[in-house]
Amino acid sequence: MTDAAETPRTNFIRQIVEADLASGKHDRIVTRFPPEPNGYLHIGHAKSIVLNFGLAEAFGGRCNLRFDDTNPNKENVEFVDSIQADVRWLGFDWGDRLFFASDYFEQLYAFAIELIEQGLAYVCDLSAEETRVYRGTLTEPGRDSPNRDRSMADNLDLFKRMRAGEFPDGARTLRARIDMASPNINLRDPVLYRIKHGVVHHQTGSAWCLYPTYDYTHPLSDALEGITHSLCTLEFEDHRPLYDWCIEHVSVPSKPRQIEFSRLNLEYTVMSKRRLTELVSERLVQGWDDPRMPTLAGLRRRGYTPAAIREFCERVGVTKSDNLVEMALLESAIRDDLDATVPRRMAVLRPLKVVLTNYPQDRQETMEAGNHPKDERMGSRPVPFGRAIYIDRADFAELPPKGFKRLIPGGEVRLRNAYVIRCDEIVKDAAGEVVELRATVDLDTLGKNPEGRKVKGVIHWVSVAHGIPAKVRLYDRLFRVPTPGAGGSDYRADINPDSLRVLADCVVEPALQGVQPGERFQFEREGYFVADPETTPERPVFNLTVGLRDAWGKSQP
Known part of the structure; x- marks a missing residue:
């Protein structure tokens, strides 16, 4: 701050x-x-x-x-x-x-x-x-x-x-x-x-x-x-x-x-103790510290910091007029805090395997990646690279929409902190689902674009041989509308059915091995995450704190 x-x-x-x-x-x-x-x-x-x-x-x-x-x-x-x-x-x-x-x-x-x-x-x-x-x-x-x-x-x-x-x-x-x-x-x-x-x-x-x-x-x-x-x-x-x-x-x-x-009224949630108690007692959430709850225990488990909450309260101000505060203001406060303070890591939430066919099978190398793009004092960490990597499924499109700048058949993309690769072949299962990509890597592109080539897309990745299995919980706003129960309706009817998605087969870079509950990171190109109390040395569990931008329509400040 x-x-x-x-x-x-x-x-x-x-x-x-x-x-x-x-x-x-x-x-x-x-x-x-x-x-x-x-x-x-x-x-x-x-x-x-x-x-x-x-x-x-x-x-x-x-x-x-x-x-x-x-x-x-x-x-x-x-x-x-x-x-x-x-x-x-x-x-x-x-x-x-x-x-x-x-x-x-x-x-x-x-x-x-x-x-x-x-x-x-x-x-x-x-x-x-x-x-x-x-x-x-x-x-x-x-x-x-x-x-x-x-x-x-x-x-x-x-x-x-x-x-x-x-x-x-x-x-x-x-x-x-x-x-x-x-x-x-x-x-x-x-x-x-x-x-x-x-x-x-x-x-x-x-x-x-x-x-x-x-x-x-x-x-x-x-x-x-x-x-x-x-x-x-x-x-x-x-x-x-x-x-x-x-x-x-x-x-x-x-x-x-x-x-x-004036009291603090926040969009997309309820602030009545009676209603919060009902959410818990009726098991509409997973307890008082459910990261979707507006409780301080829930916000803490979601990865919010005391500094961000204090700053949010200061931004809201103290007046005599009741008003409804935008959720984006709270999310902006935590983004501002975490952007300046947490290290970056790579995590593939929906893995798609990519085999680099021209990369020697017995070769392994280590890339050096900065922990923070704006603060050299945070140092760097080694990131292993090999013949097989995971990328996120969202970073490949067989039939790309207009303006798609990631990996496509016959197209090139840069791997963050590594090389430029080109997609040559798509492997599908019996149901027609893409299960693997085969690509070639240009070994002369480490940290640079060869003269005359324009590679606009940059995607993150994790080495198949070195990645750590992880579970990730993606949290969204608990309610679909800014004022649940408006007009006297049952506020329960406004609960967002997609407020929690659990991704059980994620892969994260080995620098996250041994992460401790409460540690916070930015997963590059994904958002800010915190290690949940359920994290173990064998299997980390991460909760989404906030995305890199407001997914409900507003750009990140």
Whole structure:
């Protein structure tokens, strides 16, 4: 990445932080990244991570990692561990500031007692469905709960009994007493606590059967941690009055400011945790780290780098306007990063054997190939050459289309880093399928074109005697359309049936012998690839990260 790419762009939130520090409102900023551990992080979370941790780094502040673990029915340790791994992988460190909302359960309960004692919260007996009906609509005010005027003594008694486990799930809730006629539905006596029996919380075990809601927990957790700037996406803008109400009416040690920004919406994928969970649970993909998924685990397995994802987030920017980001922008970021940093190798994905009939059978030689065309510091590697080679089937056409510049019957082509060859004969099987080519090699053309001959086509190859068998997975976009499920249709119907193709009989040059999982390369003329975790010393497995250009119609920048 360039120095310019590594410099954070300014945005309205950075300007707010700068003004707050300049005015002396804060001596040091404190931000937080507050994921719910009910799934793996996706590319949208990366924008929040980069923003929150990036601001703290830029201004000498701190950023906490805090898990919003108030819904134990959907949360588990696997998700907790994966989230920590993803944040670290992106290059950020929370130091000793790892927190869980459950760390504050006792204090949150005490704050709820404060609200009851002030007449600002009450125990409600309405069912969940009745509560929704009483809340009203966007055009009609809500109605008071029959329990809204319970005495403080009764509310305290019932709330303590709720904690003690005397009532079944759904029998009672604790609600804030705000304004049932408010035009903001979030202020119409929102639920603060609900009863949940029979669940084992990954942090607190079975100690609680009473769990606070997100809208109550989040602002108070921010205040307890001394967060100065609580950054969240635009869907929480209507929740801000409730955020401020909670902070204002209990004895918290600080008063954070909530600031909203646009979430990251990316073409050709889904960003809803519910839908991502369905893709995994319904086995429409091969797990949370499937390289077609927009999860950070999936992008990592596909070969994306932390630097490319951080740069993508910077390019997207931080605004107040929701928009749909082109997939090409993400693909451009990873191409730019890998183009500058990964070595080149030759790999034949669909092998077609070519026998060089005039090349001595007992002769072998070694070509020297540069590891990077723009960076001599990356050195070179030996590439063995012999009488029989593999080329890609796509590089030969018996009946070539107009403009075809690769190998044709009677035509010449240059082998990358080697000689010019001419196709003399086609060998077919009983079904008429081309199974072998026979060609002659011009031994006077190593590294040059003889005077007067024009050889425009250059193709890659691998020696038959020295090639390494490999498996390659070609990944494409998971969905066929930019906005899956648009118009209320089932997003599953938009899944791309060709999002994964597995090529089991590929051959790669011997320099890839012993490749380690996670190593990245450009396969010349094919794209950028990464060695999958399934790679073994005997058989490497490679995943396509991104093609050399956008196969969906846009040229590589």
